[in-house]
Amino acid sequence: MADGTDTKPVRVLVVDDEPTLLRALEALLGQKGYSVVGLDSPIVATQRLAHEDFDVALLDIKMPQLSGLELLSAVKHRRPEVEVIMMTGHATVETALAAVRSGAYDYLTKPFEDVELVARAVAKAAERKMLFDRNRRLETQLREKEGGAPEGLVGNSAPIREVVRMIEAVAYSATTVLVTGESGTGKELVARALHARSPRRAQPFVALNCGALTETLLESELFGHVKGAFTGAQRDQKGLFDAADGGTIFLDEIGDIPPATQVRLLRVLQEGELKRVGSAESVRVDVRVIAATHRDLPRLVKAGKFREDLFYRLNVINIPLPSLRDRVDDVPLLAHHFLRRYAERLGKRVRALAPDAIELLCGYRWPGNVRELENAIERAVVLCRGEAVTGGDLPPAVTGRTAPLVREAPAGGDEAVWLTMSYATAKEQSLRRFEKGYVETLMRHCDNNISAAARKAGMDRSNFKRVLRKYRTDVEPDAGEPEESDRAAG
Numbered sequence: 008m009a010d011g012t013d014t015k016p017v018r019v020l021v022v023d024d025e026p027t028l029l030r031a032l033e034a035l036l037g038q039k040g041y042s043v044v045g046l047d048s049p050i051v052a053t054q055r056l057a058h059e060d061f062d063v064a065l066l067d068i069k070m071p072q073l074s075g076l077e078l079l080s081a082v083k084h085r086r087p088e089v090e091v092i093m094m095t096g097h098a099t100v101e102t103a104l105a106a107v108r109s110g111a112y113d114y115l116t117k118p119f120e121d122v123e124l125v126a127r128a129v130a131k132a133a134e135r136k137m138l139f140d141r142n143r144r145l146e147t148q149l150r151e152k153e154g155g156a157p158e159g160l161v162g163n164s165a166p167i168r169e170v171v172r173m174i175e176a177v178a179y180s181a182t183t184v185l186v187t188g189e190s191g192t193g194k195e196l197v198a199r200a201l202h203a204r205s206p207r208r209a210q211p212f213v214a215l216n217c218g219a220l221t222e223t224l225l226e227s228e229l230f231g232h233v234k235g236a237f238t239g240a241q242r243d244q245k246g247l248f249d250a251a252d253g254g255t256i257f258l259d260e261i262g263d264i265p266p267a268t269q270v271r272l273l274r275v276l277q278e279g280e281l282k283r284v285g286s287a288e289s290v291r292v293d294v295r296v297i298a299a300t301h302r303d304l305p306r307l308v309k310a311g312k313f314r315e316d317l318f319y320r321l322n323v324i325n326i327p328l329p330s331l332r333d334r335v336d337d338v339p340l341l342a343h344h345f346l347r348r349y350a351e352r353l354g355k356r357v358r359a360l361a362p363d364a365i366e367l368l369c370g371y372r373w374p375g376n377v378r379e380l381e382n383a384i385e386r387a388v389v390l391c392r393g394e395a396v397t398g399g400d401l402p403p404a405v406t407g408r409t410a411p412l413v414r415e416a417p418a419g420g421d422e423a424v425w426l427t428m429s430y431a432t433a434k435e436q437s438l439r440r441f442e443k444g445y446v447e448t449l450m451r452h453c454d455n456n457i458s459a460a461a462r463k464a465g466m467d468r469s470n471f472k473r474v475l476r477k478y479r480t481d482v483e484p485d486a487g488e489p490e491e492s493d494r495a496a497g
Contacts, residue, residue, distance in 0.1 A: 016042040017133040018060060022052045022078065023067040023094065028117070032065065032125065039126050041133075049073035056085045062136045063129055068095035068102060076105055083110040088139065090132035134362075138395055142359040145343040160196055161344045162337030166329035170197065173326045178204035183276065185261075185321045186299040188328030191378030194299035197326060198257040201297055210254030213247045218263035223284075226268055230275075232284035248281055248292045255295045261321065262302035262313060269314045276320045296321070303454055331373040331380060338369050341377060345384035346396060357391045363398040371405045374479060443478045450475070 019041045023029045026047060033045040044061070046052045049070050064082055068075035075093055082089055093106045096117040103114045112135065113128050160171060177184060178201045186194045195214060202212045220228060231246030247256060258264075264272065275281050276296060280289045298321045307313035331338065342360055350357040360368075364387070373379055387400035398406055446460070453459040461471035 016040060017062045017136075018042045018044070019129060019133075020052065020055070020061045020064040020089075021045045022049055022065070022070070022075075023047065024070045025067070031122070035122055035126060036129060039130075041129065049075075049078045052078060053081050053085070056082060056089075061086065061089050063132045064089050064091045065125070065129070066091060066093055068093055068106070069097060076102075076109060079106060079109050079111060088136065090136045092128050092132055138359050138361060141362075141365075142343060145340055160193065160200060161341050162334060163340065164329075164334040164336045166334045167337060170326060170328060173324075174200050174204065177201070177324050177326075179206065181205075181207075181295045182323050183295070183321055184297045184324045184326060185304075186297065186326045186328065187304075188299075188301065189330050189376055190301045191376030192328040192330060193377050194328060195257060195259060197328065198255070198297040198299065202255040202257075202295075205255070205295070207254050207295060211251050212255050212257065213251040214257040214259065215247055216259045217268075218260035222265045222268060225264065226271060226284050229268070230271060230281045230283050233286045235285065243283075246281075246283065248275060248294055249290070251294045252292050253294075255297060258296065258298045260300060260302075261298040262300040262304055262307055266314070269317050273314065273317045273320060276317070306454055331376045335369055338373075338380065339365050341380055342368050342384055345381045346388060349385045349388040353388055355388055355391065356394060357388050357396060359395040361395045361397040364396050364401060367398050367401055367405055367407075372479070439477075442474060446471070446475050446478065 017040075019036050021029060021032050021036070021043060023032070023045075024047050029045045029047055033043045036043045044055065044059075046055065049066075050072050052066075053073075066075045066078050066082070070078070073081075075095070079091055079093065082091055087110075090112040091110065092113045092115060093103075093111045094115045094117055095102060106114055112132050115125060115128060119125055160167065160174075162168075174197060184198075184201060186197050188194055198214070199212060202208060215228060217225060226232075227244065227246065229246050229248060231244050231249060233243050234241060258272075271281065275292065275294075278289075279293065280291045282289055304313055304318050304322070308315045308318050331341075339360070342365070346357060346360060349355075368380070368383075375382075383402050383405055384396070386402055387396045390400045391397075446464075449460040449463055450457075453463060457472055457475065458468050460475075461468040464471055466474075
């Protein structure tokens with residue numbers, strides 16, 4: 008398991024005043040690998056529970072001194088996390104309901120038709136206990152993380168710790184910051200964290216996606232306009248730089264702004280003043296600029312598509328964000344963070360992530376990064392019918408029902424894993440590791456241009472794309488698009 012599975016044996020407490028059955032259950036569960044404590048006295052059981060941890064308790068309902076239901080109440084009072092299975096030879100609907108209402112996980116009737124039924128019930132209870140133990144640990148980590156980390160930046164991995172360190176180091180100043188990283192990595196979260204920790208925190212934070220507007224609308228939105236500046240400009244209008252005066256403006260997708268707007272933005276950064284569209288009058292503003300992009304700005308500068316002077320003005324401080332596949336250790340923590348958020352928002356009693364769900368989440372490449380993970384967990388919470396999200400609740404892309412993930416081979420030095428494979432399997436996985444690394448390196452070098460990467464590989468474009476689609480879910484099928492626009496999403 009990605010979040011660390013306990014290796015200690017499951018501890019089971021069995022309490023029954025029938026010596027023969029007690030010894031039989033001890034032997035059965037001991038053979039299954041459980042650490043079993045068998046007691047014939049419910050009073051002694053309460054004393055042991057005061058000092059020892061147990062995962063599962065098997066309790067008989069009819070016992071002298073203390074009934075099974077009274078013992079159940081004592082267990083749940085002292086150790087509410089213990090999963091309890093009740094046993095009785097006098098089953099009635101009333102006693103079963105009373106046991107469940109008091110917190111019992113399951114209810115078995117004696118004599119047992121098959122002792123394996125007992126073993127299966129204990130196994131399910133133990134799995135449930137381990138599941139909630141794991142999620143309690145994630146809750147604890149989240150509370151610790153949320154206590155000191157910027158809002159929404161969840162994780163304990165080295166890459167995300169470096170991001171948090173950079174935020175803490177530069178938040179106090181008015182220096183321009185450029186946040187870079189793939190789509191969905193949380194660039195706006197970083198911008199908001201910088202603002203929240205700055206002396207400007209009491210002033211406005213204004214955000215704009217620069218790639219979503221035409222050139223005229225973008226300039227009007229940023230700098231404002233005067234009446235008659237363009238068709239439809241029926242009155243003077245202040246822009247977002249005015250709205251953010253004294254505070255922070257976040258310009259997302261800065262690599263998409265047109266050349267004319269680049270000139271106007273450079274003036275704001277250099278002189279601290281702007282001219283509204285259609286006006287010759289300069290207006291002074293005091294705004295901290297935080298820009299973000301998923302594009303390779305140095306390549307755009309080299310290609311003449313982005314001003315070099317503007318790039319250097321923006322790139323005073325660069326905060327690069329890691330992709331989610333580069334911090335897989337954070338996936339369980341992030342998933343639990345989103346699960347808690349959407350369970351509360353949707354009013355559902357979903358409390359945990361099942362082991363198969365965590366395994367699938369940690370094995371997926373997440374081309375859409377944290378945003379895609381959040382969407383996957385929201386969907387899973389909506390579909391979940393129990394208390395724990397299972398693999399079946401996750402999207403098809405994650406579970407492998409579409410665009411299956413090709414699992415990576417183990418690292419070269421991991422001899423223990425190699426020894427579990429046949430020669431053919433080991434060879435196949437090694438080839439996949441090489442193939443995946445090779446095509447991804449080419450795609451990074453070629454700025455995600457499939458045709459350029461295929462040429463560099465000396466391969467036919469369609470063959471290269473077929474290889475690439477084994478490892479990336481964001482590569483669309485051919486639809487006759489021109490080569491210049493043939494890029495993988497990201």
